[in-house]
Amino acid sequence: MKEQLDKALDILRSGGVILHRPDTIWGLSCDATSPEAVQKIDAIKARETGKSYIILVDSDAMMERYVEAVPEVAYDLIDAAVDPLTIIYPHGKGLASGVCAEDGSIGIRIVQDPLTRQLVQRLKHPIISTSANISGQGSPQHLDEIASSIKESVEGIIERNDRPAQSKASAIIKLALNGEVQIIRS
DSSP, X not given: OHXXXXXXXXXXXXXXXEEEOOSSSOEEEOXXXXXXXXXXXXXXXXXXXXXXXXXXXXXXXXXXXXXXXXXXXHHHHHHHOSSOEEEEESOBOSOOTXXXXXXXXXXXXXXXXXXXXXXXXXXXXXXXXXXXXXXXXXXXXXXXXXOHHHHHHSSEEOOOOSSOOOOSOOEEEEEOTTOOEEEEEO
C-alpha cells in the first residue's frame, strides 16, 4: 500500500488525477489548488463549467485555511457525524478556479479513511473528491463499473481490498454564516 500511496502523491504533486475510493464511493481526485488538475477532472467528467466540487481535508485546521468563516455549529456537526459528512460553507478561499460554486460556497469533508487522510496530510493541500463517472451518470460502486474512458484518463488508480465497498456518497449539509442548517443530501 505504501508504494501506491507514494505513487499517488507524486501524481497529485505533478498536477495529475487519481482514481480511488476514499471514505465513500469510487472517485476522482486531484490537488484542489491546481487549476490545471481541476481542468483535467472537468474534461474527464465532461462536466459543465460553473459546477462546484467537494474537497477533502485532513483536519479542522486545514479546513479553516480554505473557508473564510466557519460557523460554530460546524464543529458540533463534524463531531456528531457517524458517517461521512460534507458541509457546504458560504465562502471558500485559496482554491483553484472552478472548485467553489458560482456563489463562492465550498463543500468540505474531513476525510476519515486513514489512507486518504495520509495522502492529504502528505500533499499538504486539500484534494477534490468527485464521483468517478461522466457528469450526470450514476455513481459506480465498484472499480469494474467505472467507464474505461475514465480509467484510461487518470494517471493512477489506488486499488484496495482493506475494507468493504461503500455504496453511498456522503451526507451534505449547507451552513449559513448565521448557523442556519439546510440538509441537501442525507
